[in-house]
Amino acid sequence: MLRSESLPTSPEPVANGLTQPTFRDLLLCMRDWLDVQRDEATASKLVRALVSESITLSANSKGGQPPEFDAQELTEACDMPEQEDYEASSTKVKNANLTRYLESRRSSVEAFFEGQGFSHALRLKKLSPGGRHRARWLLEDYSIESNDDAAEGQPDEQLVEVLSDPNNQQIKYEYAEAGLVKCSFIAKPLLGKGSFKIRSVRGLAFGGTILLPALCVLLLAGIGWLHLFVHRPLATSDLAFAVLAILISWVLAKAIRDGWWLLSDRIAPASELLVSWKEAPAQLESFRAGDERVIGLVRYTATCPECSAAVELRYGEGHERRRLFGCCVESPQEHVFTFDRVTRRGRRVR
Ligand SMILES: [Zn+2]
Incomplete structure (x- = not known):
């Protein structure tokens, strides 16, 4: 523990060049x-x-x-x-x-x-x-x-x-494996001690988080399609329904996309709702443990070689919006590194 003591909040200003500060x-x-x-x-x-x-x-x-x-x-x-x-x-x-x-x-x-x-x-x-x-x-x-x-x-x-030094333009990611990153109490029933097998009740529940939104989107699309057969003047409630349906579909589509990207790319940033509020941003990773495929809450972090701040994973922009990059939390647009979960290394992008 830090030894604390009462000290003056600010030192006495020393006249420039006159007194040598201690x-x-x-x-x-x-x-x-x-x-x-x-x-x-x-x-x-x-x-x-x-x-x-x-x-x-x-x-x-x-x-x-x-x-x-x-x-x-x-x-x-x-x-x-x-x-x-x-x-x-x-x-x-x-x-x-x-x-x-x-x-x-x-x-x-x-x-x-x-x-x-x-x-x-x-x-x-x-x-x-x-x-x-x-x-x-x-x-x-x-x-x-x-x-x-x-x-x-x-x-x-x-x-x-x-x-x-070319090594300063490269970073090495540290890995906190499943179990070391605490999940939030909302995610506890799904993630338990930090991971779950895909072929299990929890895996089924996770599948549900992709399938249910997909069914909801289909249902909304179905209702929209049925409206084509209703011949009556347009009401305000129809417009309100259309706007609401589009909004809900957009939110659900994002949930479906995140789940799909996690399964096909092996890793995706975990939602803040899943991670304990005391923890730094984490990721969901799909990996093999024995004969089983497992999804776990893990964390890849690094230290920015430019300013020594933490580097966290974020999705890119434009045509690279599905690719994960290591972004420095202090200068996320400038200190950017590639991310490779296999080699756990990255090189400077910009
Ligand atoms: Zn930095």
């Missing part, structure tokens, strides 16, 4: 910057924990080196389920792409620090000692002005490395 002032400013961020990336939670823990430790020790934390200490500070296991914590922190999170928002960070009267800002540094030693993260301060000069003459080494 490391603690910069940490408090960084915390204020994080407080005004509205994204829900895993990276932002981990950076927030790193800042909070650094503030706590810097209060106890005067001066000296900035505090360093390994992956497990960070997941522990966030109270994440991975906190018991170092390997799982390490994967979590690696996938969250902390460095990219702050790097992609550097202009925002520097503007905020300058707005608070600081000529220095904080950036993330990773120490990788290699061998059996654990990698450690820390926040280090740098001068915004000298960094600008360096950036003009010579591009930032870290940024060049990130942009030129």
Whole structure:
């Protein structure tokens, strides 16, 4: 759990160039910057924990080196389920792409620090000692002005490395299998512990959710057809019926289409009604378990290599409206990746 302490909400503004801000002032400013961020990336939670823990430790020790934390200490500070296991914590922190999170928002960070009267800002540094030693993260301060000069003459080494690496234009999807994603109480009778066999009572009920709407649409079409044989002046009720029938058919057709696409494409985004409100968007997937075909509530997610926000699956537009893409939740129209459920990899589309 995070150690909390009462701290002033905003550091005392320091006159530019006159007083050297203390490391603690910069940490408090960084915390204020994080407080005004509205994204829900895993990276932002981990950076927030790193800042909070650094503030706590810097209060106890005067001066000296900035505090360093390994992956497990960070997941522990966030109270994440991975906190018991170092390997799982390490994967979590690696996938969250902390460095990219702050790097992609550097202009925002520097503007905020300058707005608070600081000529220095904080950036993330990773120490990788290699061998059996654990990698450690820390926040280090740098001068915004000298960094600008360096950036003009010579591009930032870290940024060049990130942009030129072809792996940064590729993403790897993480998979939460059926049973790990909680369904809503409405979907509980159908999905049970997260999946059901197609050849079962539940499978029959699922088939019903496609067949019943199909029958309703047919019935409405039948009633419309019968109206052709009624010879009387057009009434307002006829028009109202026609509009209602078209609306209901349109909604039902979407339900039929989603069910059909799930069966033929093996995967479709699950409706929000099916997923617990605490969960991130999930998908329904049809897969083979032994001799049986099963439909389960699963989740494919990734971290955007551009801004470290979460990537979720959405349908494309136009002629690709049946194809699933990985879209970054912070910039869904710009940070777009392909999705392949077999290889669980994607490459940048735009
Ligand atoms: Zn992004």
